[in-house]
Amino acid sequence: METLVEGKNLKAYYVLEFWGKKRTIRAVDNVSLKIFSGEIYGIAGESGCGKSTLLKTLLANLEPPLRLFGGELNYWLDSKPVNVVSLKEEERRRLKWRFISYIPQGSMHVLNPVKRIRDTFMEILKSHVRRQKETFLEMAIEHLKALGLPSRVLDMFPHQLSGGMRQRVTIALATLLKPRIILADEPTTALDVVAQRAVIQLIKKIQKELKNTIVLVTHDMGIHAQVTTRMAIMYAGKIVEEGPTLEIFKEPLHPYTRYLIQSLPRVGDKQLREGIPGSPPSLVSPPSGCRFHPRCPHATQRCEEEEPVFLEVNPGHRAACFLLGG
Numbered sequence: 001m002e003t004l005v006e007g008k009n010l011k012a013y014y015v016l017e018f019w020g021k022k023r024t025i026r027a028v029d030n031v032s033l034k035i036f037s038g039e040i041y042g043i044a045g046e047s048g049c050g051k052s053t054l055l056k057t058l059l060a061n062l063e064p065p066l067r068l069f070g071g072e073l074n075y076w077l078d079s080k081p082v083n084v085v086s087l088k089e090e091e092r093r094r095l096k097w098r099f100i101s102y103i104p105q106g107s108m109h110v111l112n113p114v115k116r117i118r119d120t121f122m123e124i125l126k127s128h129v130r131r132q133k134e135t136f137l138e139m140a141i142e143h144l145k146a147l148g149l150p151s152r153v154l155d156m157f158p159h160q161l162s163g164g165m166r167q168r169v170t171i172a173l174a175t176l177l178k179p180r181i182i183l184a185d186e187p188t189t190a191l192d193v194v195a196q197r198a199v200i201q202l203i204k205k206i207q208k209e210l211k212n213t214i215v216l217v218t219h220d221m222g223i224h225a226q227v228t229t230r231m232a233i234m235y236a237g238k239i240v241e242e243g244p245t246l247e248i249f250k251e252p253l254h255p256y257t258r259y260l261i262q263s264l265p266r267v268g269d270k271q272l273r274e275g276i277p278g279s280p281p282s283l284v285s286p287p288s289g290c291r292f293h294p295r296c297p298h299a300t301q302r303c304e305e306e307e308p309v310f311l312e313v314n315p316g317h318r319a320a321c322f323l324l325g326g
């Protein structure tokens with residue numbers, strides 16, 4: 001598989017100042033990953049584990065208080081690595097929409113409430129496509145049709161659409177210029193089950209039609225199971241397991257992943273599933289050794305003192321836990 005994005009030892013921290021005191025939140029702490037061309041790569045974990053920050057880092061969207069403290073980020077454009085962090089603002093902007101597209105959490109903000117959807121579509125086309133203006137409307141209609149969305153939405157204002165349709169329109173907008181990679185942050189959160197299903201189907205359809213790469217952040221393991229091809233599980237700023245989604249669900253290696261899968265509701269369940277004991281740690285002063293040790297039923301003295309290495313246990317399936325050796 002062809003590598004499209006490669007992050008090496010990424011450290012992205014928020015540096016906040018309160019009354020003259022500095023606080024550093026280690027939201028992404030030494031994360032390495034490779035994203036391949038044409039896959040749907042999922043990033044999972046409880047809220048506050050660094051998923052959204054990792055996505056922002058992958059976008060090189062590092063605005064204060066977020067800063068890159070270490071590591072390297074390369075995008076393989078035309079088979080050559082490009083260090084996107086060192087690009088000038090202008091060069092990065094040129095990559096946006098065409099090469100990289102971002103669907104932020106609560107993406108309703110992407111649509112301008114006082115503009116018809118049509119105008120937002122036209123604006124993007126005008127600023128990025130060198131073609132006769134008369135063809136723009138046609139392009140927008142064609143794109144919506146290809147994604148199975150009604151073209152009448154173009155005449156509407158965002159508030160006239162349901163939450164689910166608004167989200168699908170936002171995704172259509174993000175894919176208008178057929179970017180090679182789309183990074184989406186919790187695109188289904190806050191939607192009802194029916195709307196969630198529609199958004200999931202849309203994401204799958206986009207990947208099939210455009211054959212592009214999608215990075216999907218969601219805390220919802222059920223969605224990862226349905227959509228992603230490979231996935232990473234994050235805990236307290238680190239990736240603790242990564243592998244093919246099917247394999248992770250069949251044979252989770254890390255105790256934390258097992259908890260996440262166990263807490264999924266199942267068809268026919270009458271009772272609430274068991275949650276994960278304890279709560280996620282602070283990223284200002286994370287636990288020593290294995291960061292999961294205060295919540296892990298298998299923790300030993302060693303887990304408190306040493307950090308387990310990220311080991312490849314099966315081909316392409318890695319995890320960081322002393323139970324797996326290392």
Ligand code: SF4
Pocket residue numbers: 254255256290291292293296297298299300303308320321322323
């Ligand atoms: Fe649990 Fe230790 Fe494995 Fe961490 S390294 S997950 S504390 S057994």
Ligand code: MG
Pocket residue numbers: 047048051052105
């Ligand atoms: Mg988030």
